[in-house]
Amino acid sequence: MEFIGYLAAILTTISFAPQAIKTIRTKSTDGISLGMYILFTAGIACWLVYGVLLNNSPIIMANAITLILSATILIFKIKHGD
Numbered sequence: 001m002e003f004i005g006y007l008a009a010i011l012t013t014i015s016f017a018p019q020a021i022k023t024i025r026t027k028s029t030d031g032i033s034l035g036m037y038i039l040f041t042a043g044i045a046c047w048l049v050y051g052v053l054l055n056n057s058p059i060i061m062a063n064a065i066t067l068i069l070s071a072t073i074l075i076f077k078i079k080h081g082d
Contacts, residue, residue: 002058009062016069029077037074044070 023029044067051059 005058009058013062013065016066020069020072023073023076027076027080029080032073032077034077037070037077041070041074
């Protein structure tokens with residue numbers, strides 16, 4: 001059962017990598033909603049805390065990495081707001 005959790009964690013986390021890489025390379029966040037990324041990043045932080053409280057490795061792993069990626073995009077959006 002934990003395999004499904006790890007698979008879901010890997011797939012959903014990897015899905016953020018292309019956007020983060022593109023944002024870092026181009027410094028462009030045109031078309032990205034600031035409000036959505038604020039809410040999304042806060043939600044991911046809550047999921048991370050929830051995973052820590054449950055001591056659930058797939059939840060912790062996925063959300064720690066996704067938080068870094070989404071926070072990176074959010075920082076670029078705030079700094080270079082298109």
